[in-house]
Amino acid sequence: MKILLVEDDKFFREFYAQKLREKGMEVFQAGNGEEGLKLAGENIPDIILLDLIMPIKDGFGVLEDIAKQEQTKNIPILVFSTLGQEKDIAKAIALGAKGYVNKSFFDFETLFNKIMELSKKPV
Amino acid sequence: MSMNNEDIIKYKSLYLQTSWGYLNMLRKNIAFLLHGRSATSAVDSAHLAAHSLKSQSILMGYTKIGELCEEMEHIFQESKQNSAVPDEEILKIMLESLKTIQLSLTQISENAKELDLSEETDRLRRRYGK
Numbered sequence: 001m002k003i004l005l006v007e008d009d010k011f012f013r014e015f016y017a018q019k020l021r022e023k024g025m026e027v028f029q030a031g032n033g034e035e036g037l038k039l040a041g042e043n044i045p046d047i048i049l050l051d052l053i054m055p056i057k058d059g060f061g062v063l064e065d066i067a068k069q070e071q072t073k074n075i076p077i078l079v080f081s082t083l084g085q086e087k088d089i090a091k092a093i094a095l096g097a098k099g100y101v102n103k104s105f106f107d108f109e110t111l112f113n114k115i116m117e118l119s120k121k122p123v
Numbered sequence: 124m125s126m127n128n129e130d131i132i133k134y135k136s137l138y139l140q141t142s143w144g145y146l147n148m149l150r151k152n153i154a155f156l157l158h159g160r161s162a163t164s165a166v167d168s169a170h171l172a173a174h175s176l177k178s179q180s181i182l183m184g185y186t187k188i189g190e191l192c193e194e195m196e197h198i199f200q201e202s203k204q205n206s207a208v209p210d211e212e213i214l215k216i217m218l219e220s221l222k223t224i225q226l227s228l229t230q231i232s233e234n235a236k237e238l239d240l241s242e243e244t245d246r247l248r249r250r251y252g253k
Contacts, residue, residue, distance in 0.1 A: 008171075011141045011179045015134055053174050082178040104181040104189075106126055 001119060004028045004045035006036030006062060007080060008054040012103055016049070019108055025115075033057025037065050040072050046119040048077045050097070052088050063095035076118040125184035138183050139232050141175075146228065148172035149195070150221050157214045166208065170199035176224075185231065187240040188224055194247045195220075216247050 003025050007013045010031075017027045028043055030036035034057045040048060048066070052059035059079065066072045079092045079100040089100050098118050101111050126134065152169040155162065177192035195217055198209050209217075220243040227238040 009141065009175045009179060011134070011137050012182070014137060015130075015182075053171060055171060082174070082181070104178045106130075106182055 001025045002045040004048045006030045007051040033062040036062055049080055050077050051080045067096050145172040145176040153214050153218050156208050166202050185237045187237050191240045191244045194244055
């Protein structure tokens with residue numbers, strides 16, 4: 001299972017990448033939206049975990065660009081949200097995100113189940 | 124649900140490292156706005172820093188820092204939406220609040236509990252009136 005983690009916050013990126021690797025997943029990391037788009041095109045992950053508020057290119061821009069490209073448009077995207085982002089989540093879903101998880105409330109089982117459900121691939 | 128104790132110990136150093144960075148980013152951009160220099164990028168950067176510091180603090184279980192930063196994030200979010208800068212008094216309260224966040228981070232780095240920042244959060248909330 002290949003996962004692309006697009007998150008500008010180094011703390012979250014390293015924490016979640018480590019947790020996913022411990023479960024046998026292959027994790028690629030990008031620190032901003034542009035880097036994320038590049039890695040998505042090069043590696044075609046099974047799923048993308050996407051932060052919304054990022055510098056350079058935010059998560060909304062990534063959702064729009066992913067949908068435009070033939071090789072990436074079918075990759076499921078799970079949004080990494082936090083408290084108080086209800087409007088952002090709704091906007092992300094409208095742009096094609098398949099779901100969201102609150103990254104500030106670590107619950108690996110929920111995250112893992114959502115990844116499995118969306119990617120429909122074994123680890 | 125925040126991290127378990129083992130993860131808190133493991134990731135505390137990275138948390139503190141990134142938190143100091145966000146604190147400095149907030150301080151720099153609020154001071155910039157306070158000196159009457161209006162720039163969209165300063166509001167954007169302050170919003171991003173408040174958002175990031177809030178999110179990672181809550182995950183680590185430092186909810187008082189998280190709540191104070193959430194208030195700041197909310198104020199900067201509205202500033203972004205209205206293409207405006209928060210007024211001078213609010214910026215001053217924020218700048219003062221950053222000093223207590225700094226003290227709290229120092230406490231955390233010395234293996235003590237975070238400080239209770241409810242007073243700062245309430246002050247900002249009352250002044251902002253939301």
